[in-house]
Amino acid sequence: MISPTLRRSSAAPRAARWLAAGAALALAAACGERPADTAPSEQSSRASEAQAALAPWRDPSLSPEERAADLVSRLTLEEKVWQMYDKAPAIERLGVPEYNWWNEALHGVARAGEATVFPQAIGLAATWDEDLMLRVATVISDEARAKHHYYLSEDVRAMYGGLTFWSPNINIFRDPRWGRGQETYGEDPFLTGRMAVNFINGMQGDHEKYLKTVATVKHYAVHSGPEPTRHSDDYHPSEADLRETYLPAFKMAFDETGVASVMCAYNAVWGAPACGSERLMVDLLRGELGFDGYVVSDCGAIGDFYYPHAHAYVETRAEAAALAVKMGTDLNCGDGEGNKMDALPEAVEKGLIAEAEIDRAVERLFAARFRLGMFDDPADVPWASIPYSVVASPEHLALSEEAARxxxxxxxxxxxxxxxxxxxxxxxxxxxxxxxxxxxxxxxxxxxxxxxxxxxxxxxxxxxxxxxxxxxxxxxxxxxYEPVGPDVLFHENENGALSPGLKAAYYEDPQRSGEPVLTRIDPNIDFYWHRSPTTNGLNDEFGATWRGYIVPKKDGAYRFKVSRWAEASIDGRPANGETFEMKAGERYALSVDFGLVSGWTRDALEKFVHLEWVDVSRxxxxxxxxxxxxxxxxxxxxxxxxxxxxxxxxxxxxxxxxxxxxxxxxxxxxxxxxxxxxxxxxxxxxxxxxxxxxxxxxxxxxxxxxxxxxxxxxxxxxxxxxxxxxxxxxxxxxxxxxxxxxxxxxxxxxxxxRNRTYKYYEGEPLYPFGYGLSYTTFAYSDLAAPESHDAGEPMPVSVTVTNTGARAGREVVQVYLQREDRPHPSAPRVELVAFDVAELEPGESRTVSFVLPPERLGFYDEDGAFVTPNGSGAIVSIGGGQPGMTPEGQAASRRVVFAADASDGR
The missing domain is CATH 3.40.50.1700 (Glycoside hydrolase family 3 C-terminal domain)
Structure with a gap:
């Protein structure tokens, strides 16, 4: 829950007002003297390198912020704006290497080849296990570090090879129709927040100086579908819903972790694009919530500011870039249409933004890289020596299986x-x-x-x-679908007879120009490569062709599917998703062309191609x-x-x-x-x-x-x-x-x-939030809670849980609060306020204790102000599920009166 008071104002005119204010700031900045060493260097490269080696930004004894400020002071405006792109180029004159900010780790290191694959986020949430989540995230960050340094050892700085991860997704799964709800921790803000805190801590580590990786909470802040209209939708949550549902998990992450990054969303909120909303980004995020890290846009969200098919909130690329940065969006993830931040020099020239505001954004970005130890001696950076052998190690796979169970x-x-x-x-x-x-x-x-x-x-x-x-x-x-197997694939040999396998040719050029560097017979097309088959490089593009015949063993209507980067044809007809009537024993000419090309969403770290089919006539x-x-x-x-x-x-x-x-x-x-x-x-x-x-x-x-x-x-x-x-x-x-x-x-x-999620739903669910059966049984007894309590103070509660069955079991102990008088229709009907897990042998009992902080006891009024109850009653229920939705004996409850003058007696 979040403390009260939000400044209110109309979002619609904000863009024009901020851009106009930018003109005055830009004029003031232009009147000052620019430090001499910020101009492009005219000295020799050797002198530049010597200067850079002595520069304060190279000094690991300084703070990340001091180092970032020094480095940014040495950059030209053009160099700065290109550092605000997810594909940040090298600054060779200063020895700053290129960096790709885009990486993913939703339930394991993603899109960079082999890694331990844990249950999807919604499945991790179904464990209701904070300790497990911390262990999972720690393993993910171990593998992330190992892969990153492995790539660096071969001077590979590719997309999905960095240390800045755009996970976790802590949006609320408020509607079951949302396809991306699988990426979240479910529909409850408290459960989401607890899982997020542990994921972030596991990803970022606990070193006093260095971050293990960067975690990014997304998508800030009112975002959960629909997918087809996410680039143009404008949502207007009520004040109560904003505070009860859409912000709490973010607040919990900011309060209880040092989460380094936030991703802002595509959609608009209260009339302004989320990444350009003063209220979301300035008043709330940087102001009330106190976030001081960097913000990255969702990919293409800044373009949506001015695209006619999206928000059309401003008219030009320069206006969009200026507005985003002024609102606190520091990094642009592109959309295949280039770096929107490259319009910032034009915006400065037009007075839409001051260069000092750009400096602030770039400093935040470099501070994150310094905190990751990217410019320091690897010997001084924890985790830099984690060996690649930890990736998908037996221990990590065992943890994935434990999480699945x-x-x-x-x-x-x-x-x-x-x-x-x-x-x-x-x-x-x-x-x-x-x-x-x-x-x-x-x-x-x-x-x-x-x-x-x-x-x-x-x-x-x-x-x-x-x-x-x-x-x-x-x-x-x-x-x-199954791989098209070697038993049905052939080529013509030098005598014109069919021989097993396909003629394969591999090229260094993904467009397959020139002569192939490798020719051979491949049994079929079902490959995953760790390295390029043409150069043996980790991240090298390449192309390949396969030619031959399919000779089916059975009559059938076969539908074909080929991987990304590949095109297939059969008897000259495109074969990706197409169905072909085929006869057993007859030959059909097969042609597959493959070109692994890096693009705006992929580099070449993940190299695979598969030709699969399914007989749809069965x-x-x-x-x-x-x-x-x-x-x-x-x-x-x-x-x-x-x-x-x-x-x-x-x-x-x-x-x-x-x-x-x-x-x-x-x-x-x-x-x-x-x-x-x-x-x-x-x-x-x-x-x-x-x-x-x-x-x-x-x-x-x-x-x-x-x-x-x-x-x-x-x-x-x-x-x-x-x-x-x-x-x-x-x-x-x-x-x-x-x-x-x-x-x-x-x-x-x-x-x-209203009428969404267990907190507000008035109907009868098929299976309620918090529900799940066991092969054993549990009984709850001896619930201890005060008869009256000052809701402005923490409230202790406890219960005894006994395994009354014949086998060992793990029980998820859930604590809910039901207010006797629902203060307004937007207030929760029932609310999860705590949970824990207990592993119990048959006949074993354990006392499980909780301390409920004041923010779990109060609620928000319809204007978004936090209310500490006084003079009202509530039912505290502890059990294996929601109150009234568990078998008899598997929950216990007690009435508590909230009174400001209450003694904390029991």
Whole structure:
């Protein structure tokens, strides 16, 4: 929660007012003398290097701010503005190397090749485990440092190779339709804030001088879809919703960590683009919230200031750049249209901004680089010697599996789980062998991925498993593509006969000009390279071609898919996403051209190409029924994946639009198949993968057990198998409400919180926030809380938790507050105020204690002012879920009266 008082003013005229004020500041700055050493050097390069070596910015005994100020004083205006671009070039005359600011670490180091892939953020939130989150983030930052210094050892300074990470996403998953909600920690601001604090601390480390990495909280601050209109939407949250929902996680991060960076959002808020909003960026962020780090724009957000199809808030590139910097946006992530900050010299000339304001932004950026130790002796910088061998090490993979286990949520169980052993099982469903359910979005390359099918076969043996994908994922989207294998790929040899493999040619030029540097026969096209096959470089572009024939073994209608950077054709027809009727034994000419080119969203650190296909003419339903006939138990792996929900995607089928959801139902092909499988009379267990809530209404009424897996990371299959066969008791809890439908929810683009999330929802959910079952039982007793309490002081509460079952278990202890008199319609109906986890053996009891600070006891009035209750009552409930939504005995509650003159007696 956040303290009261916000200055109010109209956002609409702000841009013109700030730009006009800039003219006066620029004139004042022009009257002063510029230090002589800020002009471009006319001396020899040797003299320049000598001067730079002696410069204060090279002195590690000075503060990062002092060093940054000295360095910036030596730069020309043009040099400064290019340092404000995510692809910052080298300043060779001073020995400042280039730096690419863009890196990602949402649930593991992303987009830079191999790394440990942890459960997606929403799955990490389902663990409700702060200590686990700290350990996960510490591993991620270990791998980040190891990869960064490995790249530097070969003078590679590529995108996704730096130490400034644009994670975590701490927006509130306020609406289940949002495709990027999977990247968040759920719908509750308090849970989000606690997970964020631990992620940031794990990423940034605890050294008194140096940052381990930079964490970036995003997207500040009122942002959570819709995706298709995010560049033009304008949201107007109420004062109460701003304070109760949209700001608390950011405030918690600023108050409890030294988070170094913030990313501002695409959309407008109160009439002004978020990255150019005086109220958001000046009054709140830099003022009330006290953030003193640097701000990076979301990629293209500054262009949205003036693009006609976006906000059209100002008219020119120069006005957009000036406004962004004046509001405190220091770094422009581009959008493929260049560096918007390169218009700042024009803005200075026109009096729209003073150079001193630009200096302030550049100083913040260089201060961050100094804090990372980028200009210091590596021997003095902790973590610079972390070996590359830690990347995807056995210890790190084990932690990913632990996180996956703790993220799985058991939603229903009529006793069929855990499985007893000795069963023959049918593994059915489009997500049974779908690696996309493991990695979600913003991911690295897993080194040891285990799908559900692979985990089950490993657990009980292939002889006890019958498998069928059963249906498309949704609509005409399939999840069971396979690599086109060596057994169907051929080329003509010198005698004109078909020989196995494809003729491959590799070029240093990604456009494949000149002579190839390597020719060979490749068995198929299914490659991941650590280094360029042409130069052996870590980040070198290259091209390749493959020529030959496909000779299918079976008649079928084959749909092809080829990776990014590649184009495929069959008999001269484009083959990416196209379907071809093919006959067994006939040859079809195959041509694949590949060119790995660095662009505005990718460099060449991640090098791969895959040619895959799927036979869409197969009778998937008949295969599934045949598989079920051979089994004692049916395990159905369904749901969706990150090819359907995510960031601004080109998807438009039933249930999905532009990365978002249009309804919450399980895709129809899957539900129809589930009904047929249920009709067999055999037990059916559904394991649902999704980054968002699903309306599993029919499944809840008819199936024997349901497990919500979210996107569990690369060791998903191993964790799921251990849950199904009872190697551990499930303990994950939902970080979002699972609604029965969208009925009653406000419009997606309505940012009012009324009737949204568990805090405000007036309907009956399918599965409530905080819900999850176990293989054991827990009882709550001896709740201790004061009968009356001064809400301006911290309030202690405690409870005894006992494992009353026959096996060990992990319980998520949740503390909620319900005010007897809801002060206004925008106030929460119920609110999570604390949580912890307890590992208990059978029969073991433990007292779990909390101290609730005053900001957890009060609320905000409709004008956004914080209210410390006095004279009113509230119910404090502690249990394994929300009050009234847990079995009898699995929660305890007590009434507390808030009174300013209360003694803290019990």
């Amino acid at each position: 703790k993220s799985l949520v058991l939603l229903k169980n009529n006793g069929v789980l855990p499985l007893k052993g000795g069963e023959k099982v049918a593994v059915i469903g489009p997500n049974a062998d779908n690696k996309m359910t493991l990695i979600a979005n913003y991911h690295g390359v897993p080194t040891a991925p285990v799908t559900a099918l692979e985990g089950i076969v490993e657990k009980i043996g292939a002889q006890n498993v019958s498998y069928a994908p059963g249906s498309p994922l949704a609509g005409d989207v399939y999840a069971h 009778d998937l339903r008949a295969e599934a029924m045949a598989a079920a006939a051979e089994a004692d138990v049916i395990l159905f792996f369904g749901g969706i994946d990150a090819t359907l929900e995510g960031e601004e995607m080109k998807v438009e089928i039933d249930g999905f639009l532009g990365g978002d959801r249009t309804h919450l139902n399980l895709p129809k092909p899957q539900e129809d198949l589930l009904k047929a499988l249920k009709a067999t009379g055999k037990p059916v267990v559904l394991v649902n993968f999704s980054g968002s809530a699903m309306a599993l209404n029919w499944a809840d009424e008819n199936l024997d057990a349901i497990v919500q897996a979210f996107y569990p990371g690369e060791k998903a299959g191993a964790a799921i198998v251990d849950l199904l066969w009872g190697e551990f008791s499930p303990s994950g809890r939902l970080p979002v409400t699972f609604y029965r439908s969208l009925d009653g929810l406000p419009a997606f683009d309505d940012y009012s919180m």
